[in-house]
Amino acid sequence: MRAIVLESIPSLPGVLPPRRRRGDLAAPRYLRGVHNRGANLLAALALLACGLGPAAAGPPGETARRSGRTDYREWIHGPVRYIATRSEVRLFRRLDSPQERLRFIRNFWERRDPDPRTAINEARVLFWQRVAEANRKFTGTARPGWKTDRGKIYILLGPPDDIEQDPYYDTRIQDVAARGLMRWIYYGLRHAPTSAVTAIAFVRTGDNDWRLSDDPRFASPTFNIYAMEGTSGLDLWHSLGGLGNFIDSVPWAGGTLGTAMDLGRLQEVPSAGELLRSVVRSEEFIGNYRGHVHAEVLHGAGGVPILALTAAVERRQLLPAWDGSATSLAQRLVATATLEPDDGAERAPVDIPEQAFVAEPRPADGDPFLRLQAVRPVPPGAWRVRVIVVDRRGGGAAVVESRVEIPEPAPEAPRVNGPILAAALHETPDRAPSGTRPWTMQGALVIPAMRDTIPTDRPVGVFIEIGPARGADGPVALDWRWERTPPGAQAPEAYGRKGHLDDARGPRAWRFAPGELPPGRYTVRFVARGENGAETRRVLAFTIAGPGDAPDAR
Structure with a gap:
């Protein structure tokens, strides 16, 4: 050639x-061209499947005034902020209408449903039960119980297995005027650095509230609350970076406190691929970027139709701005798609995973679009195409639906x-x-x-x-x-x-x-x-x- x-x-x-x-x-x-005789694509993001099962009462903004007088803006500032990922928070704040926010809330809880086969979302019910219990248990301050440090830990980890408390303990902490030490003991937290015993320490403040302590003495599993000395295990605690780092890594491997719950403990965030596939298959979707799709049917020498599917977002929408390199684009954007028959024929859906999408190799200066493309053999017929493009860094996403006709080859x-x-x-x-x-x-x-x-x-x-x-x-x-x-x-x-x-x-x-x-x-x-x-x-x-x-x- x-x-x-x-x-x-x-x-x-x-x-x-x-x-x-x-x-x-x-x-x-x-x-x-001359003739050729022989030749011939996590940050895990919270875009979720749709639906809203029966659940216990939530805070204002989720259950109050469903008649439309609320725009749900304050929902993300309520107790759910403890389990929302950074990406979810960024995405929610970018939504413009009450309808989009309500769909987001429905999808937020759907992804955390430990058993979608049941009539209720057990994780959602349990979460709001814990919020209500926190408000009832942790009173005596100007803040509602769920906003206190004890309320936060109670919501995230549930009730402790044991409580050690000395109301007169001198913590010798300079900025704490009152006396008092409390330790919540948990046994067998999943993925905890010290899986047998986990201690969460609170010290009493001048306003009679209890706040989390990052003093490694009090969180050591071997600490004796009834003795002044008891600091074995400090080396381990220091290696963990103190309580601040500890509560941001327990009990989720590689996660933070901003994760989803299951019964009794917290569930790990699904992989980016699982999230993308669940979104594409959902009947409702959230997207705060404007997306575009181009479908081109190619005919190879073997006679099998091939779909070249190009997905794009508008460059101006990316925040922070894209730096202009093809390598950065490939690291930043991820896409996936699914095709379902749209002509009544009994054909299996076609999944195009994120690994199949490749970022455009030479993004041109001034081109308003940033593209990803995948090629995949697709049987002839009419197909409904649903594509999602996710900005891993900025947290935004675009979801596009289209229709493509794959013709029968003319031999x-x-x-x-x-x-x-x-x-x-x-x-x-x-x-x-x-x-x-x-x-x-x-x-x-x-x-x-x-x-x-x-x-x-x-x-x-x-x-x-x-x-x-x-x-x-x-x-x-x-x-x-x-x-x-x-x-x-x-x-x-x-x-x-x-x-x-x-x-x-x-x-x-x-x-x-x-x-x-x-x-x-x-x-x-x-x-x-x-x-x-x-x-x-x-x-x-x-x-x-x-x-x-x-x-x-x-």
Whole structure:
């Protein structure tokens, strides 16, 4: 196979120069292709499955005034802040409407349901039972019981197995004026550094409240509350970084106090992949980024349709801002998708896991989209596509639903991939057959445009790949013509001359620099014809928008 060569063609804007070679369009840079006879994607984020089971009463903002007079903004500042992950907090704060917040609350508890088969969410019931008990037990201060340090630990770890208390103990802590020491003893906390015995120490303050102590003496499992000396185990405690670090790591391996509960103890946060898959399959979803999806059906030499699925978010939405490198993009964005039959046929759903999505390799300066792409064989038929893109660093997410038709292969007709409206086209030494790897199509790196309206100040390309019918190896003729409907006009007019190639096998592309195509509506018509006379017809339509006519993101 010969190399694919980029050739610059001089242009006069909107005018076809005389003596242009047959088939060349006015003002393109033409990616010439030759025939090929034999070749051919945690931070764990809290986006959750939907639904709300019966549960015990919650705080204002969750259960009060369900008639709509509350906007649920304060819900995240209530007791749930003890079990919400940082990502969940960030995401909730970005939601704009009461309806989105209510869906988030429903989904928040659905993910923490230890047994979805039962009629109630046991974890949610238990959580609010503990909140109510904390409010009843820990009184005597200006704060409600759930806001006290004892209330927090009670909610997170449940009632202690034992309590040691000396109301007259001199803690010798300089900033604590009153006397008194209390230790809550837990036995067998999962994943605790000292799994046999865990001690949580509280010291009494001047306002008669009890606050958590980070003094390693009092939290040592061997500490004797009835003796002044009893500091064995200090080396271990110091190695844990004190109580502050301890309560942020117990009882969850690699987690913090911001995790989910199960009966009696806390449940570990699911993996990012589990979360993504549960979100994509849910009937309701939360998304605070605007997402976009482009689906392209490719036909390989083996006759199996391949779906190239491109998911994108708008660059301007990322907070903090993306640093501009492809490596950073791959580390920051993660996506997954599921396809379900949408035509009544009995076909198994198709999952596209996060590992299959690859970040675009050359994000262009000024391109408003940041993309991920996956390629996957998909049986013919109509499919409902649901895609989620998650910003691992910023905590945002986009969820997009679309529909794609995978046609049955036409065995006698030439294979045509595209035409694809491209935001960028590049040469690449990777000659892998189209559909075997994301982005790459036989020596061309094709970055799809996410909308069919392109501002005049952005580059644009058109890509198409021609191949013989399955089992054939002869030449494939290609005819094409461009039409343009100027702004304000009703009828299209020819743009450039008609094109023809006797043998167009391989990839072909047109590239236009910013401003090279004048504003208007463009239609490009292709007809590929095999030696047996069978034809494959394709049409591509797009708009070049002048200043002031382009969408917010292109």
